[in-house]
Amino acid sequence: MHDAQSSDPIKMGWMQGFPPAESQRVMVRDASAYRFPQIRWSFSHYQELYPTRPIDRGSSPTQQLSLNLRDDLDAICFKPIGDNEPMRWDQSLEKNFTDGIVVLHRGVRIYERYFGALSERQHHLCASVTKSFVGTLAAWLIHDGRLDPKEPVIRWIPELSASGFAQATLEQVVHMTTAIRYDETYANPEADIWKHLKAGGVFPRLANDQGPNCFTDYLQTVVQSGVHGQQFAYRTPNTDVLGWVLKRVSNQSLSEMIAERIWQPMGAERDAAIQIDSIGFEFAGGGLLAVLRDLARFGEMMRLDGQLGGRQIIPKAVIRAIRKGGEQAKFANAGYTTLPGWSYGFMWWHAHDEHEVFTARGVHGQTIYIDPKAEMVIARFASHPIAANAHIDPHSLPAYRALAEHLLRES
Amino acid sequence: MHDAQSSDPIKMGWMQGFPPAESQRVMVRDASAYRFPQIRWSFSHYQELYPTRPIDRGSSPTQQLSLNLRDDLDAICFKPIGDNEPMRWDQSLEKNFTDGIVVLHRGVRIYERYFGALSERQHHLCASVTKSFVGTLAAWLIHDGRLDPKEPVIRWIPELSASGFAQATLEQVVHMTTAIRYDETYANPEADIWKHLKAGGVFPRLANDQGPNCFTDYLQTVVQSGVHGQQFAYRTPNTDVLGWVLKRVSNQSLSEMIAERIWQPMGAERDAAIQIDSIGFEFAGGGLLAVLRDLARFGEMMRLDGQLGGRQIIPKAVIRAIRKGGEQAKFANAGYTTLPGWSYGFMWWHAHDEHEVFTARGVHGQTIYIDPKAEMVIARFASHPIAANAHIDPHSLPAYRALAEHLLRES
Numbered sequence: 001m002h003d004a005q006s007s008d009p010i011k012m013g014w015m016q017g018f019p020p021a022e023s024q025r026v027m028v029r030d031a032s033a034y035r036f037p038q039i040r041w042s043f044s045h046y047q048e049l050y051p052t053r054p055i056d057r058g059s060s061p062t063q064q065l066s067l068n069l070r071d072d073l074d075a076i077c078f079k080p081i082g083d084n085e086p087m088r089w090d091q092s093l094e095k096n097f098t099d100g101i102v103v104l105h106r107g108v109r110i111y112e113r114y115f116g117a118l119s120e121r122q123h124h125l126c127a128s129v130t131k132s133f134v135g136t137l138a139a140w141l142i143h144d145g146r147l148d149p150k151e152p153v154i155r156w157i158p159e160l161s162a163s164g165f166a167q168a169t170l171e172q173v174v175h176m177t178t179a180i181r182y183d184e185t186y187a188n189p190e191a192d193i194w195k196h197l198k199a200g201g202v203f204p205r206l207a208n209d210q211g212p213n214c215f216t217d218y219l220q221t222v223v224q225s226g227v228h229g230q231q232f233a234y235r236t237p238n239t240d241v242l243g244w245v246l247k248r249v250s251n252q253s254l255s256e257m258i259a260e261r262i263w264q265p266m267g268a269e270r271d272a273a274i275q276i277d278s279i280g281f282e283f284a285g286g287g288l289l290a291v292l293r294d295l296a297r298f299g300e301m302m303r304l305d306g307q308l309g310g311r312q313i314i315p316k317a318v319i320r321a322i323r324k325g326g327e328q329a330k331f332a333n334a335g336y337t338t339l340p341g342w343s344y345g346f347m348w349w350h351a352h353d354e355h356e357v358f359t360a361r362g363v364h365g366q367t368i369y370i371d372p373k374a375e376m377v378i379a380r381f382a383s384h385p386i387a388a389n390a391h392i393d394p395h396s397l398p399a400y401r402a403l404a405e406h407l408l409r410e411s
Numbered sequence: 412m413h414d415a416q417s418s419d420p421i422k423m424g425w426m427q428g429f430p431p432a433e434s435q436r437v438m439v440r441d442a443s444a445y446r447f448p449q450i451r452w453s454f455s456h457y458q459e460l461y462p463t464r465p466i467d468r469g470s471s472p473t474q475q476l477s478l479n480l481r482d483d484l485d486a487i488c489f490k491p492i493g494d495n496e497p498m499r500w501d502q503s504l505e506k507n508f509t510d511g512i513v514v515l516h517r518g519v520r521i522y523e524r525y526f527g528a529l530s531e532r533q534h535h536l537c538a539s540v541t542k543s544f545v546g547t548l549a550a551w552l553i554h555d556g557r558l559d560p561k562e563p564v565i566r567w568i569p570e571l572s573a574s575g576f577a578q579a580t581l582e583q584v585v586h587m588t589t590a591i592r593y594d595e596t597y598a599n600p601e602a603d604i605w606k607h608l609k610a611g612g613v614f615p616r617l618a619n620d621q622g623p624n625c626f627t628d629y630l631q632t633v634v635q636s637g638v639h640g641q642q643f644a645y646r647t648p649n650t651d652v653l654g655w656v657l658k659r660v661s662n663q664s665l666s667e668m669i670a671e672r673i674w675q676p677m678g679a680e681r682d683a684a685i686q687i688d689s690i691g692f693e694f695a696g697g698g699l700l701a702v703l704r705d706l707a708r709f710g711e712m713m714r715l716d717g718q719l720g721g722r723q724i725i726p727k728a729v730i731r732a733i734r735k736g737g738e739q740a741k742f743a744n745a746g747y748t749t750l751p752g753w754s755y756g757f758m759w760w761h762a763h764d765e766h767e768v769f770t771a772r773g774v775h776g777q778t779i780y781i782d783p784k785a786e787m788v789i790a791r792f793a794s795h796p797i798a799a800n801a802h803i804d805p806h807s808l809p810a811y812r813a814l815a816e817h818l819l820r821e822s
Contacts, residue, residue: 018658019627019692028462029624029689047684048464048691051439056532059680121467207618213440216430247429269470271682276459278440281430 002385004094007037009117009383014041029204036385039364043125043383044099044117046289047273050201053255053282055263055272055290063267063309065293065300070110073103078402081338081394092399096365096392099124099381102296105407106375107304109296116383123273123289124381127362130274130288131239133298135347136314136322137246137257138174143318146249149174156245159216164224165241172228173238173245175326175345179226182235186363186387196236200277214279215240232331232344236285239347243284254282265313266301268294286362292379299368299377302358323358325350338393355404363387367396374404413796415505418448420528420794425452440615447796450775454536454794455510455528457700458684461612464666464693466674466683466701474678474720476704476711481521484514489813492749492805503810507776507803510535510792513707516818517786518715520707527794534684534700535792538773541685541699542650544709546758547725547733548657548668549585554729557660560585567656570627575635576652583639584649584656586737586756590637593646597774597798607647611688625690626651643742643755647696650758654695665693676724677712679705697773703790710779710788713769734769736761749804766815774798778807785815 013024026038026049033042033049042049074090093101099118103111118124141147149171154161164180165173172178183191195211197203199218205211212218222237243254250257255274263272272294275287297308302322306314326345336342343350351357355373360366365382378400384392424435437449437460444453444460453460485501504512510529514522529535552558560582565572575591576584583589594602606622608614610629616622623629633648654665661668666685674683683705686698708719713733717725737756747753754761762768766784771777776793789811795803 015691018655018664019625019690025690027689047458048462048687050462051459052463053459054534123465214430244429253429273458278438279430279436280426280459 004097004115007040007097007385008115009037009040009044012037012040014038014117015045031204034203036383040097040099040383041117043364043381044122046125046275047123050275051278052273052287052289053253053276053280055255055274056259057268057271058259058264060264060267062269063297065104065107065109065297067109067112069112073111073403073406076399076402076406078398080398083394087395087399089399089403092395095395096380097382097384098365099383100292101378101380102292103403104296104300104377107300109293112293114292118292118381120291120293121270123270123291125286125362125366126288126290126295126381127286127364127366128236128239129295129360129362129366129368130284130286131236131347131362132360132368133258133262133288134239134243134246134254134284135174136302136318137254137261138170138242139322139346140261140314140318141246141249142170143315143321147245153241153245156248157241159220160241163220164222165219167224168228168241170242170245173242174347175232176234176238176347177230177232177326177330178228178235178238179224179230179233180235180237181223181225182237184235193236200275200281200283202275202283214277215281215283216244216279219244230330232326232334234334234344239285240283242347243282246284247282254284258288262298262301262313263294265311266297266308268297270294292381295368295379295381296377299360299370299379302368303370303372303375303377322346322348323350323356325352325358328352336390338390338397355401361389363389365389365392365396369400371400371404374407376400376404376407378403415508415526418451418508418796420448420451420455423448423451425449425528426456442615445614447794451508451510451794452528454775454792455533457536457686458534461686462689463684463698463700464664464687464691466666466685467670468679468682469670469675471675471678473680474708476515476518476520476707478520478523480523484522484814484817487810487813487817489809491809494805498806498810500810500814503806506806507791508793508795509776510794511703512789512791513703514814515707515711515788518711520704523704525703529703529792531702531704532681534681534702536697536773536777537699537701537706537792538697538775538777539647539650540706540771540773540777540779541695541697542647542758542773543771543779544669544673544699545650545654545657545665545695546585547713547729548665548672549581549653550733550757551672551725551729552657552660553581554726554732558656564652564656567659568652570631571652574631575633576630578635579639579652581653581656584653585758586643586741587645587649587758588641588643588737588741589639589646589649590635590641590644591646591648592634592636593648595646604647611686611692611694613686613694625688626692626694627655627690630655641741643737643745645745645755650696651694653758654693657695658693665695669699673709673712673724674705676722677708677719679708681705703792706779706790706792707788710771710781710790713779714781714783714786714788733757733759734761734767736763736769739763747801749801749808766812772800774800776800776803776807780811782811782815785818787815787818789814 326343737754
C-alpha cells in the first residue's frame with residue numbers, strides 16, 4: 001500500500017460513483033479525510049470537505065509563466081540522504097507521493113507534472129506552507145510600522161492574557177521561539193495537534209466533546225512550559241496567534257489581506273481559499289488552498305525580492321528582512337536532522353547555505369523551495385503517508401539541489 | 412426588525428470582528444445560518460458555511476455584458492398584487508429584501524444594484540433556482556436520446572425501488588407530478604423539508620439523530636401518497652432524484668456538467684459552486700452558488716434560444732422543449748394564488764402569458780425572470796424573512812411587468 005502506485009487515488013476509486021460506495025467514501029465525519037491513503041484524494045478536494053473563505057484573484061489578467069518544458073531533468077541523479085543508492089529525479093517524485101510539481105528557472109516553467117487526484121485547475125491543501133504567507137504579512141506590517149516586534153502579543157490580543165502566550169513577544173511568536181506545552185507529533189493520537197484541529201473543525205469532534213470549539217477558544221487554553229525566546233520550537237498555535245494579531249491590527253481577514261496584497265497584484269491565475277472554523281476564523285497555521293502555479297508565482301516573487309512581471313508587489317525591504325532568517329543557534333537543538341545549520345524566521349525555513357535556499361514547508365510534503373543562486377523555484381504538492389517532512393526530505397532536498405546544480409552548470 | 416433597513420447585515424455586524432462576538436456569529440452548528448435576519452449574511456457567504464464543489468469557468472475570456480445604466484427605472488410605478496397603493500420600482504427592492512439585482516434589456520445591463528452583504532464578486536445562494544439548471548440538463552439529455560422520459564426512474568436508480576419513486580416515470584419527476592408524502596412548508600419546524608436538509612448537512616443534526624445522513628439515503632425513505640402524474644406538487648426530492656439520474660447516466664457530477672455544458676461555453680465571469688453533503692452528493696434541489704451576473708448570462712442565453720455571444724450553447728430544440736412549459740390543468744389546483752394560469756415544466760415556472768414569461772424561482776426571493784416579448788432578463792438575489800415566494804411575488808411580479816411595459820413602450 002505504501003507506495004504512490006498502489007495508493008493512486010484514481011485507481012482506488014475514492015469518491016467515484018453517485019453516490020460513492022461506502023468503502024470508497026472520504027469524509028470528515030468519520031475522520032477518513034485525514035487518513036492515508038484517503039489523503040491522496042482529500043488534499044486535492046479540500047473545498048468539498050470543509051467550509052472555506054475565498055481569496056479573490058480579482059479581474060486583472062493572469063501574470064503568465066512562460067513554458068519551456070525540458071526532457072533532460074527526469075534523468076538527473078542524486079544521492080538520497082542516508083542512502084548510497086543514487087536515485088533519478090523522476091523516481092523521487094513517486095517516492096515522495098507527489099501530487100503536483102512545477103519547476104521555474106528564471107521564471108520559465110521548465111518542468112510541470114500532476115499526479116494522483118490533482119490537476120492544474122484544482123486547489124490542493126498547502127498545510128503549513130500557509131504559515132509562510134502569514135509570516136510574510138507580519139514582516140510587511142512590521143516594516144510598515146503597524147506592528148512592533150518587541151511588544152507582547154497580548155497588547156493586541158488581551159484574550160490571551162491568561163494563556164501561555166501572556167509573556168510572549170510578537171518577535172518570539174513570529175520566529176516560533178515561544179515555550180509552550182504543545183505536542184505536534186502527528187503520529188501520536190493523543191498529541192495536542194489533534195485537540196487543536198478538533199477545535200477548528202478540521203478533525204471531527206465526538207458528540208460529548210467538552211473541549212474548545214473554535215480556534216480562538218483553543219488558543220486561550222495553551223499553557224507555557226519553559227522560558228520564551230531561548231529555543232526554536234515548531235508549534236502551530238504560534239501562527240494562529242500571529243494570524244489573530246494581523247487580523248486585529250489590519251481589521252481585515254487573512255483572505256482579504258492575501259487577496260489585496262499578494263494574489264491580485266501578482267496576477268494569480270485562480271482564486272485561492274482558506275479553511276475556516278465554525279465561527280469563520282481562518283486556519284492561519286495550515287488552511288490555505290491554492291493551485292500549484294500560484295504557489296510557484298509566489299515563490300518566484302519571493303526570489304525576485306518582491307517583484308513579479310516588473311511590478312514591485314511586496315517591498316524589497318520586507319523580503320530582505322525575511323531572508324535574514326532566524327537564529328541558527330536556537331534552531332540547532334530542535335532535532336531537524338535533515339536540516340543541519342538551518343533556521344526558522346518569519347515562518348520560513350532558511351538553509352543558510354551557499355545557494356541561499358529558503359523554503360516554505362507543510363506536512364505530508366507541501367513545499368515552496370527557492371534557490372536564488374540557481375534562479376530556481378520549485379512548488380510541490382504531495383500526500384505522503386507520513387506527516388513529518390523529515391521522512392520526505394531525504395528524497396527531496398538532495399533532488400532539488402541536484403536540479404539546481406544541473407541548471408547552474410549550463411549557465 | 413422585519414424590514415430591509417433594520418435587518419441590514421452590515422449594520423447588524425454579523426461575523427464582523429476577529430473573532431465575531433458570540434451574539435454576532437452566524438453558524439451552521441446552532442442553525443443560526445438558516446434564521447432570519449442571519450440569512451441576510453449567510454446567503455452571501457455560503458462557501459464559508461458548507462462544503463462546496465467548484466464549478467470551473469475555465470480559462471476562456473468572459474462574455475462581457477455591456478453596460479448602459481439608466482436612471483429612469485427607479486421611478487417606475489406598479490400596483491402590488493392585493494394592494495391598491497402604487498409602489499415605485501426602487502421601493503420594491505427594499506420591500507423584497509433584495510441582495511442584488513441585474514436587469515438586462517437586449518443583453519445590455521440597464522440596471523444593477525447590490526445591497527446587504529452582497530457584492531458583484533460574491534456568490535449568493537441560488538436555492539431552487541438550481542432546479543432550473545438541473546431541469547435544463549435533463550431536457551438536454553432527453554433531446555440527445557440519452558434519457559427516455561417515459562421510463563421509470565428506477566431504471567437508472569434501482570436504489571429507489573422500495574421508495575415512493577418506484578412507480579414514477581422520469582417525465583413525472585422532471586415536471587414534479589409525482590405524488591409523494593413530503594411537507595415542504597418551511598414555516599413548519601416538523602416539515603419533511605427539515606429532515607431532508609438535515610440528511611444533507613444543510614441543517615445541523617442532533618447527536619442522537621438516527622435519521623438518514625446523506626441525500627441519497629434520505630431519498631430512499633420518501634413514500635408515495637396518491638397517484639403519480641395527476642397533479643403538479645412542488646417537492647424538492649424530485650430534483651434530487653433527477654440530479655441522481657443525470658449523474659448516473661452521464662457519469663459526471665452536476666458541477667462537471669454545468670461547467671462543461673453551460674459555465675465554460677457561455678463565458679461565465681466567475682467560478683460557481685454547488686453545496687454537497689457529507690458523502691459529496693450535490694444538492695440538486697437547491698445548492699447552486701453563483702455571482703449575480705452569471706445568473707443573468709444564463710437567463711439571457713435562455714431568452715436567446717440557447718445562444719450567447721453568437722454561439723449556440725444549448726441546442727435550440729432543448730430550449731423550445733422547456734418553453735412549452737408544463738400542463739396548466741395540473742398546476743391549477745396547487746394553490747399558487749400569485750401565479751394564475753402558470754405551469755411548471757422541466758423545473759421552470761411558465762406564465763403562459765402574452766409576454767411568454769418563464770422564470771426560475773428559489774425560496775426567500777431568488778429569481779431569474781425572462782420576458783421574451785420585452786427582450787428583458789432579470790436576475791435577483793434576496794434574503795426575504797419568509798421562504799415562500801407567494802409573500803414576495805406581490806411586490807416583484809407586477810414590478811417586473813411594469814418594467815417590461817416601460818421598455819416595450821419606448822421600442
